[in-house]
Amino acid sequence: MSELKIAIQKSGRLSENSKKLLEECGIKFSNGSGVLKTKAVNFPVEILFLRDDDIPQYVEQQVADIGILGENMVFEKKKEVTILEKLGFAQCRLSLAIPREDQYDGPEYFNNKKVATSYPALLSEYFTANGIKAEIEEISGSVEIAPGIGLADAVCDIVSSGSTLMTNGLREVITILKSQAVIIGSNNLSAAKKKILNKLLFRIRAVKSARENKYILLNAPEHAVPEICKILPGMKSPTILPLAEKGWFSLHSVVREDEFWERIKQLRNAGAEGILVIPIEKMIL
Ligand code: ATP
Ligand code: MG
Numbered sequence: 001m002s003e004l005k006i007a008i009q010k011s012g013r014l015s016e017n018s019k020k021l022l023e024e025c026g027i028k029f030s031n032g033s034g035v036l037k038t039k040a041v042n043f044p045v046e047i048l049f050l051r052d053d054d055i056p057q058y059v060e061q062q063v064a065d066i067g068i069l070g071e072n073m074v075f076e077k078k079k080e081v082t083i084l085e086k087l088g089f090a091q092c093r094l095s096l097a098i099p100r101e102d103q104y105d106g107p108e109y110f111n112n113k114k115v116a117t118s119y120p121a122l123l124s125e126y127f128t129a130n131g132i133k134a135e136i137e138e139i140s141g142s143v144e145i146a147p148g149i150g151l152a153d154a155v156c157d158i159v160s161s162g163s164t165l166m167t168n169g170l171r172e173v174i175t176i177l178k179s180q181a182v183i184i185g186s187n188n189l190s191a192a193k194k195k196i197l198n199k200l201l202f203r204i205r206a207v208k209s210a211r212e213n214k215y216i217l218l219n220a221p222e223h224a225v226p227e228i229c230k231i232l233p234g235m236k237s238p239t240i241l242p243l244a245e246k247g248w249f250s251l252h253s254v255v256r257e258d259e260f261w262e263r264i265k266q267l268r269n270a271g272a273e274g275i276l277v278i279p280i281e282k283m284i285l
Contacts, residue, residue: 003039003046004196008066010036010049014181017089018068022047025203044196055184056081062186065193066200072158072179076119081184085201088208090181092160094119097170099147099154104173110134110154116146117156126156144168167237209283213254216263217276222247224271231266254280 008018019031020201022040029040029047037048048064055067056061056077066084074083096115098104098167114135117123137152144164148151156176159165165172183204190195220228225240229253232238238253251272255263264275 002190002192003044003064004193004200005046005048005064007048007050007055007058007067007069009052009055009069012052014052014069014090015049017087017181020086021089021207023203024207025200043200045200051177052190053077059184059186062188064186065189065230066183066185066197069179070179071182072119072122072177074182074184076121076179078121080187082187083270084183084185084197085204085208086203087181087183088211089220090179092158093175094122094156094177094179095159095172096154096156096174096176097144097159097165097172098121100169100171102158102171103173107132107174109173112150113153115154115156116143116152118143119156123156127177144170166253206282206284209285210280212257213280214257214258214260215252215280216255217250217252217274217278218267218272219243219248219250220270220272222249225249225251227270228267228272231263231270254283 006022009015022029025043027040027043029038031038035049037046039046050058052069052073055064055069056074056079058064059067059081060079068087070090070092071083072092074081096110098109110127110132111134114137115123116137116139118138118140120136120138123136137146139146139151143155143157145168145172146155148168155170159172162172186199216232218228229238232251232253232255238251241250243250260277267275
């Protein structure tokens, strides 16, 4: 039977999270250093370890069937591939940054400037769309040092916290694109490979939902239960179980990770006690 070939980054900012995602999907594989490909022992996939820049091309050419990489790279490379799912990690942005001390009054700043970047296609599109005439200097790494060594006047690079820019005396002025890790797929998969892909996507969605949600348990006196039920949306509605102590109940539900602090404050105000928040391993919707 044919295996689905998955390309992931060999080493870099995406590798650990990509491997972790596959492992959390229950896929077991060995990944000794220096290994370029490996077959999973319990799922019909083969994992290829590549440079992230090469993944769109390899998926287009069907050297790999699917790949995990940043949207930034997918949009830069413009290959014939399809984004199948956003993965919620490696959040970052592609931004223009200038020397800290330079005056900045708007995008016209970049007219007649030389800008260093590893993203020439996206930057050139941005300049064209905004009527800016600038020179693009393509370099493959350590873009942030370009102004300091006199190679360029400004940079267009990946930013997350902004600390690398700051260390290099640069200041972010425009965000061109927001990005996160995604799965891309070939547009020409066989029926057998599509079947494996659908199984994998089902597992990935379960892992993603689990990461985005928490299981919450709390105790409440009977009179507080209706109000607490309103605050706890849950997948359907909260589970309510009587406690051994008369007039008290335990309520169980699921809340989104990004809103649970807000909910917890509301729940306490409504009379909830002994609140426990527990990670969910898999969540099938
Ligand atoms: P390779 O050797 O595979 O070409 P690379 O050095 O080009 O690796 P990395 O720096 O590992 O690439 O970044 C890979 C991807 O991770 C980027 O394309 C981007 O999507 C994301 N990324 C980069 N920097 C950050 C960051 N600071 N925070 C979050 N995500 C980031
Ligand atoms: Mg790269």
